[in-house]
Amino acid sequence: MIKKTSFLLTMLLVSSMSILAQDKDAVIEAIIQEANENSQLETLGHQLMDGIGPRLVGTPQMKKAHDWAAAKYESWGIPARNEQWGEWKGWERGISHIDMVHPRVQSLRGTQLAWSPSTPKKGVTAELVVLPTVSDSMEFKNWLPNVKGKLVMISMPQPTGRPDYNWEEFATEKSFEKMKDEREEQSKAWDQNMGNIGLNRRSLPIALEEAGAVGIVASYWSNGFGVNKIFGAYTKEVPTIDLELEDYGMLYRLVESGQKPQLHVVAESKELGKMPTFNTIAEIKGSEKPDEYVILSAHFDSWDGGTGATDNGTGTLVMMEAMRILKKAYPNPKRTILVGHWGSEEQGLNGSRAFVEDNPEIVEGVQALFNQDNGTGRVVRISGGGFLNAYDYLGKWLHEVPTEITDEIETTFPGTPARGGSDYASFQAAGAPAFSLSSLNWSYWNYTWHTNRDTYDKIIFDDVRNNAILTAILAYMASEHPEKTSREKAVLPISNRTGEQLEWPEPRSPERNGGQN
Numbered sequence: 001m002i003k004k005t006s007f008l009l010t011m012l013l014v015s016s017m018s019i020l021a022q023d024k025d026a027v028i029e030a031i032i033q034e035a036n037e038n039s040q041l042e043t044l045g046h047q048l049m050d051g052i053g054p055r056l057v058g059t060p061q062m063k064k065a066h067d068w069a070a071a072k073y074e075s076w077g078i079p080a081r082n083e084q085w086g087e088w089k090g091w092e093r094g095i096s097h098i099d100m101v102h103p104r105v106q107s108l109r110g111t112q113l114a115w116s117p118s119t120p121k122k123g124v125t126a127e128l129v130v131l132p133t134v135s136d137s138m139e140f141k142n143w144l145p146n147v148k149g150k151l152v153m154i155s156m157p158q159p160t161g162r163p164d165y166n167w168e169e170f171a172t173e174k175s176f177e178k179m180k181d182e183r184e185e186q187s188k189a190w191d192q193n194m195g196n197i198g199l200n201r202r203s204l205p206i207a208l209e210e211a212g213a214v215g216i217v218a219s220y221w222s223n224g225f226g227v228n229k230i231f232g233a234y235t236k237e238v239p240t241i242d243l244e245l246e247d248y249g250m251l252y253r254l255v256e257s258g259q260k261p262q263l264h265v266v267a268e269s270k271e272l273g274k275m276p277t278f279n280t281i282a283e284i285k286g287s288e289k290p291d292e293y294v295i296l297s298a299h300f301d302s303w304d305g306g307t308g309a310t311d312n313g314t315g316t317l318v319m320m321e322a323m324r325i326l327k328k329a330y331p332n333p334k335r336t337i338l339v340g341h342w343g344s345e346e347q348g349l350n351g352s353r354a355f356v357e358d359n360p361e362i363v364e365g366v367q368a369l370f371n372q373d374n375g376t377g378r379v380v381r382i383s384g385g386g387f388l389n390a391y392d393y394l395g396k397w398l399h400e401v402p403t404e405i406t407d408e409i410e411t412t413f414p415g416t417p418a419r420g421g422s423d424y425a426s427f428q429a430a431g432a433p434a435f436s437l438s439s440l441n442w443s444y445w446n447y448t449w450h451t452n453r454d455t456y457d458k459i460i461f462d463d464v465r466n467n468a469i470l471t472a473i474l475a476y477m478a479s480e481h482p483e484k485t486s487r488e489k490a491v492l493p494i495s496n497r498t499g500e501q502l503e504w505p506e507p508r509s510p511e512r513n514g515g516q517n
């Protein structure tokens, strides 16, 4: 009798376990199948990057993107909302068109920086000047009146437009070394002169416009062929433009050889007063533990020299697609699955910091957060973020992901918490188990990050699909996990830099009234 019961019990246990395993496999299989056979990534990517375009904080496109994302979620049956958390200086980019008109005519490749003041509709035509070599700030002040009515070139001209990897491949060792030595010397001399001038990258453009310059011409090379980083302008009245490396270099040489080159610059833009800033939040409510959260996280904003395709269009696509797939393959999650598309990450994690500050109960209920924000590549690194027991659960969840996806992933446990970099840091600072899904490089730092080349053509859709599957399975496993995850913090190591023990970062408040100077 006893024997029989125990046999039956064993049978029951075995069969219920195998049903569980089967269900689990069925959900994971459904996730993979939906991702591969009904992918929406290309369509979403086209609509967001090509149709809406870049998503600079405070621009109408940013608002348009939030509305588009919320409508997408609603169309998939996932309730969504745009939560306002602050305001930012409103601005809209218009036409940038830059031509050299003397000593000959050539159309140039360049654009105004974000928040650049507008030229008149007809543009400005003016001669270029370069900064003088001075021995002190007084000498610079005496020179300043020379900029009246001129366009001023404020960046060091690069000695070569070939990236170092190209030199390394083709140059003789001797000439490669020589180029690097000369470049280093030139950079040192440039920095020394800037020190003598006594102004920095913020105060110099303002001093120049106050002295009557009609525009600032810069060039921020990103160390790749034809690629520049495009950030924000500091001028308040006159436009600031960025020119590609060789257009800038050519003009610089013409100024130095006394040819007095002139540009015609049309850089139109509109100031729009204060604009509200948002996070787009969508969620699939948990059926058993609605107050515990698995959060999918990616910032939604971008710089606007390109279309923000890999920073962070691809992270955005991963999270949207994972949510869409989860709604189909796992419509009744145990815990709430929430996606956050944060605003104004680029100016200091502002959207996610606001969310953390405004929603302490959600932060308290975080089971796990997965953030992706370093380009289009397959995820290859995951760190435990300094959570002592992260391996116990994260390791288990990763085990359920197909090995063809996890094979390349290097994990670090317990790791250390981030001090910035992307939005997971906002949650880690508040003690919530938040993790970064870190991508393979795909020349991110040189070619797409904050550049004029961060566009749709750089997206590697197979890698993004891979990441959507990974994220959806991790979210599913985190939602089903039997216990609430541990957020016990590891003892942090001694800093190599200061020799003192590292401390856990503190939550920081967002900038809720940005761009007001």
Ligand SMILES: [Zn+2]
Residues within 6 Å of the ligand: 299, 311, 312, 345, 373, 374, 422
């Ligand atoms: Zn980013």
